[in-house]
Amino acid sequence: MDYTMKISSSPHIRDWASTTKLMGQVIVALMPATIFGIYNFGIKALVVVLISIISCVIFEAGFQKLIHKKVTVGDLSAVVTGLLLALNLPPDVPFWIPILGSFFAIIIVKQLFGGLGQNFMNPALGARCFLLISFTGRMTTFTYDAVTTATPLAQLKAGEGADVLSMFLGTTAGTIGETSAVALLIGGIFLIVRKVINYRIPVYYLGSFSVFLMIYSFAVGRSLDLTFLLAHLFGGGLMLGAFFMATDYVTSPITPKGKIIFGVLLGFLTFLFRTFGGSAEGVSYAIILSNLLVPLIERVTVPKSFGKGAEKHE
Amino acid sequence: MGLLTFSGGIHPYDGKDLSKDKEIRDYLPKGDAVYPLSQHIGAPAAPLVKKGDRVLVGQKIAEAEGFVSANIHSGVSGTVKTIEPRMTAAGTKVNSIVIDNDGLFEEVDFSENIKPLDQLYREDVKDAIKEAGIVGMGGAGFPTHVKLSPKNEDDIDTIIVNGAECEPYLTSDYRRMIEVPNKIVTGLQIVINLFDKAKGIIAIEDNKPEAIAKLTELTKDIDNITVRPVKTKYPQGAERQLIYANTGRQINSSMLPADVGCIVHNIDTIVAIYNALIEGRPLYERIVTVTGDAVNDTANFRVRLGTNARELIDAMGGFNIEDPGKIISGGPMMGKAMFSLDVPIVKGSSALLCFREDEVSEVEPSNCIRCGRCVEVCPGRVMPNKLADIASHGDLEEFVKCDGMECCECGCCSYVCPAKRHLTQIIAGTRKQVLANRKR
Known part of the structure; x- marks a missing residue:
């Protein structure tokens, strides 16, 4: 008897990882920070998260339908964008802010450039910066325990001290997902262990940022001040940015060396913006600026192929 | 020191338990x-x-x-x-x-074909191998007598027997090593004696401890043969990667192993050499x-x-x-x-x-998300995502410039790609096109 056998080119087996599964892992890794954010800021944070995710998915599906492309919301990338956007918003924003942000992230930054894999900057961060510039007041007003307050990083910039422990745990003012360093570290380490992201970008980012900050501290005559350093590492969007935004596949270098350069560049820019900039925060701008340099970084860091320049053995 | 290996590679399910204990019949x-x-x-x-x-x-x-x-x-x-x-x-x-x-x-x-080894000149041995129709039995099928006749005979210092068997599911080399290790050692000695300076290495992935033990025991009194465990990782048995793991020497696609003093033989090829010289039986x-x-x-x-x-x-x-x-x-x-x-x-x-099921036809390729997995696993250290893009534009010149010819078609990039792109297929097809153009 004869069989109908399937034919295809080798290899004939595939790894577990699919785009959907990788995105799913990122969502799982963001859960500690998300859940903590909802615990920290209350139900209003959950509402922002839901609005953001749902509108990202609707915008993506709607746009793809409109231009008669295959609807790809099943890959979960729009969910990740929505979640990241929400985690970058203050918990008190009016409902239209996440909707507008989602529109900007999905339609302007992602779909108009060709969809997943084609965008040149991180959609969630692009939207955050757009919102920051357009609605500065609403985006920088933080309340904590019903009291309008400055974020720890802003207090630090104003020369006040910092409570490093509560910054580590996250019981401070800030955007929904950025306050808890420990929750973000758990998620970030999970992604590295699961080999969803490579360690290079976060390690070189946080490492170089620390080095630049220490050099600066010494240069201006401060002694070794661990509290200052830790407050900078745990404060603002650094942890969220280093593990979840800078490592965005699409907008970070693909080459191993490129990842290192990218990390160091981020560390340097974040240091510059935070130390000399007008705002206390600098992570978002550092990342989207570096996103723009990725093609250049990749061009100069193409790996040397195996055996290139090998000499005949005499 | 860590185990001998190379950079890149993957660890697929190896499926060897299905057949590794089945005796050769x-x-x-x-x-x-x-x-x-x-x-x-x-x-x-x-x-x-x-x-x-x-x-x-x-x-x-x-x-x-x-x-x-x-x-x-x-x-x-x-x-x-x-x-x-x-x-x-x-x-x-x-x-x-x-x-x-x-x-x-x-x-x-x-019996007519059997001649005492000590009465044979090197050329006679090579002639016997040629006469027996022996070719590389790992799949490529390069005639063995050609491999054994490099231009720089005096420079050959390392004969590697490839017992890595890194392809999942295959157990034929493993069974040979377990059942006829003596033939492998004798076969290797025949090859070593063709060269003045050559030493032998039998490289075996460390997931085959029994084979390593048997061959180590058998070669413990033989000075010029060592058994080397190599890390279990696909494609450890690829010729270039195996040479690198064992000698630290690198070759690119335009070179032959002999250019760095090495010759690599598959286990079954070595057994065929034994059969030809000792038993007079062709392949x-x-x-x-x-x-x-x-x-x-x-x-x-x-x-x-x-x-x-x-x-x-x-x-x-x-x-x-x-x-x-x-x-x-x-x-x-x-x-x-x-x-x-x-x-x-x-x-x-x-x-x-x-x-029972074909995994490949169940997946549909989607956009590259630039995750970089293909770059990380590529043993040739090229950028499969970029090569596939160039290849699908048909830009052969750029393909060669970006080291597309250094691809060994091992399949690691397609295996890990989360977007399930057929990277290896696209790149391999373009390599064939370039080679065909060169012949013209």
């Missing part, structure tokens, strides 16, 4: 035996027999045409039925000698692993070349599913999907791998 063909005249790299062999001739087991039925070519010997006795194009596992029709197997397996007198059989989840039982068969693949499946009691998803000649990473079972076992057939 003989399978004698019942039906016609088919001998494609081209089962090696180089010119096709020229038939020495014609329709109606009676042939014996071990009789040379086709002769090498030129230096880079190989003799072909019959594995059955019977009469030549016809010489006509027949389908091969690679999916192409190749002119083949078809022998009506009489089932007697009457052999030629092999007319090989070990084929029949395995996978679609067969009722698994086996490591010693099969006469020319045997119809369908016979081996039938010997396993057929498939355990009405329609098997995919049958692969070779391993899952680099083997070829077959569309017909009526193809002969040839010198390079290492396995028949039968899957």
Whole structure:
């Protein structure tokens, strides 16, 4: 008897990882920070998260339908964008802010450039910066325990001290997902262990940022001040940015060396913006600026192929 | 020091438990035996027999045409039925000698071929290997006598026996190492003695501790042979990666192993050299692993070349599913999907791998998300995502400039790609195009 056998080119087996599964892992890794954010800021944070995710998915599906492309919301990338956007918003924003942000992230930054894999900057961060510039007041007003307050990083910039422990745990003012360093570290380490992201970008980012900050501290005559350093590492969007935004596949270098350069560049820019900039925060701008340099970084860091320049053995 | 290895690579499910404990057993063909005249790299062999001739087991039925070519010997006795194009596992029709197997397996007198080794000059040994029709049996099928005749004979200092067997599911080399380690050692010594400065290395992945133990024990008093465990990782057995892991020397696609003083042989090739020199028997059989989840039982068969693949499946009691998803000649990473079972076992057939389901047809390629996994696993250290983009634009010049020719088609990039892009296929196709253009 004869069989109908399937034919295809080798290899004939595939790894577990699919785009959907990788995105799913990122969502799982963001859960500690998300859940903590909802615990920290209350139900209003959950509402922002839901609005953001749902509108990202609707915008993506709607746009793809409109231009008669295959609807790809099943890959979960729009969910990740929505979640990241929400985690970058203050918990008190009016409902239209996440909707507008989602529109900007999905339609302007992602779909108009060709969809997943084609965008040149991180959609969630692009939207955050757009919102920051357009609605500065609403985006920088933080309340904590019903009291309008400055974020720890802003207090630090104003020369006040910092409570490093509560910054580590996250019981401070800030955007929904950025306050808890420990929750973000758990998620970030999970992604590295699961080999969803490579360690290079976060390690070189946080490492170089620390080095630049220490050099600066010494240069201006401060002694070794661990509290200052830790407050900078745990404060603002650094942890969220280093593990979840800078490592965005699409907008970070693909080459191993490129990842290192990218990390160091981020560390340097974040240091510059935070130390000399007008705002206390600098992570978002550092990342989207570096996103723009990725093609250049990749061009100069193409790996040397195996055996290139090998000499005949005499 | 860590285990010897290379950078990149993957750890797929190895499936070797299915067949690794199955002792090698003989399978004698019942039906016609088919001998494609081209089962090696180089010119096709020229038939020495014609329709109606009676042939014996071990009789040379086709002769090498030129230096880079190989003799072909019959594995059955019977009469030549016809010489006509027949389908091969690679999916192409190749002119083949078809022998009506009489089932007697009457052999030629092999004792005539046996000469005491110490009375042979090096050229005699190489001639005997050439006469026996031995080619690289890992799949590529490069004639062994050509490999053993490098221009820089005096520079050859390392003979590596490739016992890595890194392809998932394959266990034929493993069984050889367990069952006839003495033949491997003697075969290797024959090769080492062809060169003034050569030393031997038997490289075995560390997931085969029994094989490592047996060969280590057997070679403990032999100065110029060492057994080296290498890290279990695909493609550890790829020639370039194996040379690098064992010697630290790198070669690129435009070089031969001999350029860095190395020659690499597959386990079954070494056994064939032993058989030719010590037993006087030319290459007319090989070990084929029949395995996978679609067969009722698994086996490591010693099969006469020319045997119809369908016979081996039938010997396993057929498939355990009405329609098997995919049958692969070779391993899952680099083997070829077959569309017909009526193809002969040839010198390079290492396995028949039968899957109930075809994983590949279940996935649909989507956009590259630039995750960089392909770059990380690529043992050739090229950028598969970029090469595939260039290749799909048909820009051959840029493809070569970006080191596309350094790809060894191991399949790691396609294996890890989360977007399930057919990277290896696109790149391999373009490499063929470039090579074809060069020949013109």
